[in-house]
Amino acid sequence: MNAAFRFDDWDTPVPTANPPIPTVNRKFSPKMETPDAASLAPTNAADKRIVNGKADINQLAPFKYPWAWEFFLKANRNHWTPLEIGMAQDVHDYQHKLSAAERHVFENVLAYLTTSDILAMRNIGLAVMEKMSAPELQIYQARQVYEEALHTWTYQHCIESLGLDQQEIYNRYRVVPEIHGKIALANRRLERVMRADFDLTDRTNLHEFALSYFFFAVIFEGCWFYNGFTPVFALQRRGLMKGAAEQLQYIMRDEVLHCAFGIRVIRELLIEENLTLDPDALRELWDEAEAAESAYAGYILREPILGYNAELHVQQFRFIANRRARQVGVAEPFPGAENVLPWLDEQANLRKEKNFFETRVTEYQTGGALAWD
Numbered sequence: 001m002n003a004a005f006r007f008d009d010w011d012t013p014v015p016t017a018n019p020p021i022p023t024v025n026r027k028f029s030p031k032m033e034t035p036d037a038a039s040l041a042p043t044n045a046a047d048k049r050i051v052n053g054k055a056d057i058n059q060l061a062p063f064k065y066p067w068a069w070e071f072f073l074k075a076n077r078n079h080w081t082p083l084e085i086g087m088a089q090d091v092h093d094y095q096h097k098l099s100a101a102e103r104h105v106f107e108n109v110l111a112y113l114t115t116s117d118i119l120a121m122r123n124i125g126l127a128v129m130e131k132m133s134a135p136e137l138q139i140y141q142a143r144q145v146y147e148e149a150l151h152t153w154t155y156q157h158c159i160e161s162l163g164l165d166q167q168e169i170y171n172r173y174r175v176v177p178e179i180h181g182k183i184a185l186a187n188r189r190l191e192r193v194m195r196a197d198f199d200l201t202d203r204t205n206l207h208e209f210a211l212s213y214f215f216f217a218v219i220f221e222g223c224w225f226y227n228g229f230t231p232v233f234a235l236q237r238r239g240l241m242k243g244a245a246e247q248l249q250y251i252m253r254d255e256v257l258h259c260a261f262g263i264r265v266i267r268e269l270l271i272e273e274n275l276t277l278d279p280d281a282l283r284e285l286w287d288e289a290e291a292a293e294s295a296y297a298g299y300i301l302r303e304p305i306l307g308y309n310a311e312l313h314v315q316q317f318r319f320i321a322n323r324r325a326r327q328v329g330v331a332e333p334f335p336g337a338e339n340v341l342p343w344l345d346e347q348a349n350l351r352k353e354k355n356f357f358e359t360r361v362t363e364y365q366t367g368g369a370l371a372w373d
């Protein structure tokens with residue numbers, strides 16, 4: 001039975017295979033919880049901390065981190081869904097205009113992204129949010145969890161629109177070593193901090209957590225995602241796959257906020273906890289990320305496409321990595337890396353009045369507010 005769900009009458013019949021619910025007669029005597037003196041005392045915003053805080057997690061304001069609330073408001077002014085963007089021309093492009101090399105690039109970027117955004121959602125929702133001890137931080141992260149789910153919906157919408165084989169696309173990261181490498185690296189970072197016994201009052205664990213958050217916000221979102229959409233943008237610049245590319249532009253705007261928020265949290269965490277990220281550990285992180293990205297670029301761009309190749313992709317990764325490092329306040333990992341794709345930042349800062357792409361104009365309330373170095 002596929003009757004439409006009714007919001008005013010959702011008492012749908014239980015399938016007959018289920019046993020009837022037994023009736024139990026019992027005496028119920030409700031008792032009010034009686035608080036002790038300590039739990040009746042008011043708490044102060046000044047007592048809030050990023051992690052290990054003792055202030056009441058259920059009190060939103062007064063804020064200790066008003067910038068986190070601003071991020072939440074800003075994210076809500078950037079709402080969109082994949083259904084708003086037409087995909088009909090993309091179906092035609094995919095079937096009739098893309099070369100085999102271009103289809104290879106497009107499909108593998110999509111295959112990587114589908115898995116990546118689920119990982120991003122699990123990281124922020126399961127490993128990060130529960131460790132935050134100020135509600136204004138958790139509230140932005142709750143929005144972020146939703147946005148990661150929205151991104152997954154977007155890729156699924158693209159896959160359905162183009163009629164791609166879901167079994168094949170979603171399994172690609174498991175069977176292609178060069179895609180698997182990036183996912184495995186992220187999974188390893190995530191699993192280290194998602195253990196039930198992971199105690200942040202331990203300084204070693206605290207450093208591990210800061211490093212993991214750094215990996216996800218700065219590298220995974222700030223570099224891999226930021227730069228990861230560029231092969232599709234390269235198609236878009238030639239008038240191809242404009243619907244999918246526009247979808248990715250909207251995702252990119254969310255990711256820029258995720259990265260900016262994460263960097264702010266990391267900076268405040270390091271000050272609050274008097275913590276320094278170990279330069280050797282950071283070096284290892286950057287080197288692993290660069291190696292994984294190079295292997296990935298070599299696979300998706302084993303044949304260059306017009307205006308884009310693996311070398312450009314890796315050079316741009318290094319350039320973006322330096323920018324992120326400066327934003328966090330740590331040493332640049334790849335000194336001298338050049339901005340070989342200057343148009344990438346324009347894609348990130350898409351504004352209504354700068355609609356290069358001839359697709360439908362989508363209203364944004366705050367396009368200018370999302371400008372990002």
Ligand SMILES: [Fe+2]
Pocket residue numbers: 117120147148151251255
């Ligand atoms: Fe995402």
Ligand SMILES: [Fe+2]
Pocket residue numbers: 120148221254255258
């Ligand atoms: Fe994200």
